Amino acid sequence: MLIFFSLVVNNDCFAQPISNLGEREGLYLLWNDEFDGNVLDASKWRAEDAALTKNNEMQYYTPEDVWLDKGFLVLRSEKRPMGKRMYTSGLVETRNKFAFQYGRVEIRAQVPQGQGLLPAHWMLPASGLWPPEIDIMEVLGQQPNVVHMTVHWGIWPDRKKKGKMFIGSDFSQDFHEYAMEWDKNSIKWFVDGQQYLEVSEFVPHEPFYIILNTAVGGDWPGEPNSKTQFPQDHKIDYVRVYVPEIPGNYYLSARAENGSVEVQPNLAVYPKNKKIKLWAKPKIGYKFSSWSGDIQSTKNPLGLRMREHKQIIANFVPDEKAWxxxxxxxxxxxxxxxxxxxxxxxxxxxxxxxxxxxxxxxxxxxxxxxxxxxxxxxxxxxxxxxxxxxxxxxxxxxxxxxxxxxxxxxxxxxxxxxxxxxxxxxxxxxxxxxxxxxxxxxxxxxxxxxxx
Ligand SMILES: [Ca+2]
Missing domain, CATH: 2.60.120.260 (Galactose-binding domain-like)
Incomplete structure (x- = not known):
């Protein structure tokens, strides 16, 4: 299951995205984004547009600082005022679009560096509650050779966390793969295929969604200083989520832009021949048009039997008759x-x-x-x-x-x-x-x- 990309010390090679989607023995690729298109896939991600009030951070997260370029997702951090903040930056998340319980996440990225920057790949419960929280990778810009891996749990005010710092080379200089494996017994953290931490207490047992961002300032990194360079980019080559193959069981992944998909029964994995029903639910101002992906249909709701893994997209179009x-x-x-x-x-x-x-x-x-x-x-x-x-x-x-x-x-x-x-x-x-x-x-x- 361990994957190690042999990194050639040649900066030219790091400018290229890695696109060979490896088969992982015993695992099924449930969800991924290789960022090969021209625009962020809104059926998979939501780009934040807000002055989030966490940790006294100083950035305004704007979709203007999120784009795709040559096979990479770029999250830019800039020194410019917006929404009463002194800096802007990028945050994308899969909230209300994709969540999973147990599996392996792989994220290949190059992080920015400098005092006051905090690039992160992390996960929160789909329930909207906090904690728990799983931090796959956090790097303080002033210590770009240290990867922080952490799990948070507990109920306020009795919050706890367990984690580890891995000290390596300067992670801002090139791409590295940050990965996490989570099952009902433990969470494991990896950098470039090497395991550095395993936590077996307080393992969460609920679906989580994924967040990628760069915070600017705040309680932990502190403020940027005169040496912090702007703009800076946090580049992500891919995000891949694998789940375990279970003989006689199949996974369903359904997604949508401008709406959502309700599945009944809503199970993490379905036994063979299980009958399910999907409802395409448009957001206000849109109407359902079709299903695509592993199913082509215009029925809504749609009934089917699970006889193989299925990845399904619900398509919506603007509704002129909307309220x-x-x-x-x-x-x-x-x-x-x-x-x-x-x-x-x-x-x-x-x-x-x-x-x-x-x-x-x-x-x-x-x-x-x-x-x-x-x-x-x-x-x-x-x-x-x-x-x-x-x-x-x-x-x-x-x-x-x-x-x-x-x-x-x-x-x-x-x-x-x-x-x-x-x-x-x-x-x-x-x-x-x-x-x-x-x-x-x-x-x-x-x-x-x-x-x-
Ligand atoms: Ca308002």
């Missing part, structure tokens, strides 16, 4: 973390500004549509501080409220609530349980329908 976004007259909130995180920031059509409540339950964001409207759909663009349990309530007078939707299992990120048929002038998000120790934080709250 339009409604204008908002005013908004108010039960509290705000600070004056520049007020209720209005959640309805200003700007994904770079957000409302954030005080760090307590319950909290409420209330919107006045100006007149009675038919409300068909909602979109909540959560910051990392999202609601685990919340209700959507409507009112004609902002005094008497009726609940039209309620969940105990909010997933954060971008949540869409569709197939509503409510008539009201006022609408509110009423959060009763926070998913984190922070407050309720929304980049945008969008309402779709029509004026009556």
């Amino acid at each position: 339009k976004k409604l204008g908002i007259k005013s908004s108010r909130a039960s509290s705000a973390e600070s004056a520049d995180l007020s209720a209005g920031c959640a309805v200003d059509n700007d994904l770079k500004t957000r409302w954030s409540s005080k760090f307590s339950d319950p909290q409420r964001l209330q919107i006045d549509l100006g007149k009675k409207c038919l409300i068909k759909a909602l979109r909540l663009n959560w910051e990392v501080a999202f609601a685990r349990a919340y209700k959507i309530q409507i009112s004609d007078d902002a005094v008497h409220w009726k609940t039209i939707y309620s969940t105990q299992n909010g997933q954060g990120s971008t949540e869409e609530i569709k197939n509503l048929n409510a008539k009201a002038r006022y609408i509110a998000v009423y959060g009763t349980t926070r998913a984190t120790e922070f407050g309720y934080s929304l980049w945008e709250f969008e309402v779709f329908g029509q004026e009556l």
Whole structure:
């Protein structure tokens, strides 16, 4: 299972992507991206567009700093102001697009270097909770010869971690393969095919998604200094996820741009002949057109039997008859973390500004549509501080409220609530349980329908 790329000491060879997808004995290549196209594959990745509030980091993550070039994914870090931050950088993740439980991840990359830069390949639970967290590779730019490998677990405030530093050559000088193997008994970390760490306690047993980024500044690397060079690139040649072959069992990988795929039953692996059903679910503004990949069909939902591994893509097209976004007259909130995180920031059509409540339950964001409207759909663009349990309530007078939707299992990120048929002038998000120790934080709250 161990793969070692013999690295020739010749810088020219490192400018070439490695494209030979090796067969791994006993493993199936469930998901990969070789970054051979011209644009980032939006069925696989989401590029962050936000001033994330983790670790006092100083970058604004913008899709402008994410692109493909000659077979590589490039994440650029720049010194320029955006969204109240002094630096910009790139972050891509597979959240809500791909997650897996147990397997081997291989990422071949060349990292940037310099005080204050923190390139990382890591994973978080698909549930949206933290911890646990698996850090496949982290390198502090001021110590480019040290690879940090870590697993985090525990529940706040009793958080724990276990990891190791591997001291090697300057990893910013060329490409190296960072890999992690995870099964129900242990997690192992590898650099260039050599194992450096195995952790067998507190192994997570839930699906995780993948994140690739370069943070700038923050608690751990500290601020860039006058010697830190900008711009700098974090280049990634490929990301490959292998899962174990299990005789008589098959894997399903389904993906989509502009929508999602729901599978029932949703199993990590399917016994032979298992009957499954797939629903292609467009995001607001789109409609289903077809299935492609290992299945060609225009049926939705689609039923099939698992007799081999399947990789399936759901295709969506813009829907001209989609409900339009409604204008908002005013908004108010039960509290705000600070004056520049007020209720209005959640309805200003700007994904770079957000409302954030005080760090307590319950909290409420209330919107006045100006007149009675038919409300068909909602979109909540959560910051990392999202609601685990919340209700959507409507009112004609902002005094008497009726609940039209309620969940105990909010997933954060971008949540869409569709197939509503409510008539009201006022609408509110009423959060009763926070998913984190922070407050309720929304980049945008969008309402779709029509004026009556
Ligand atoms: Ca906003």
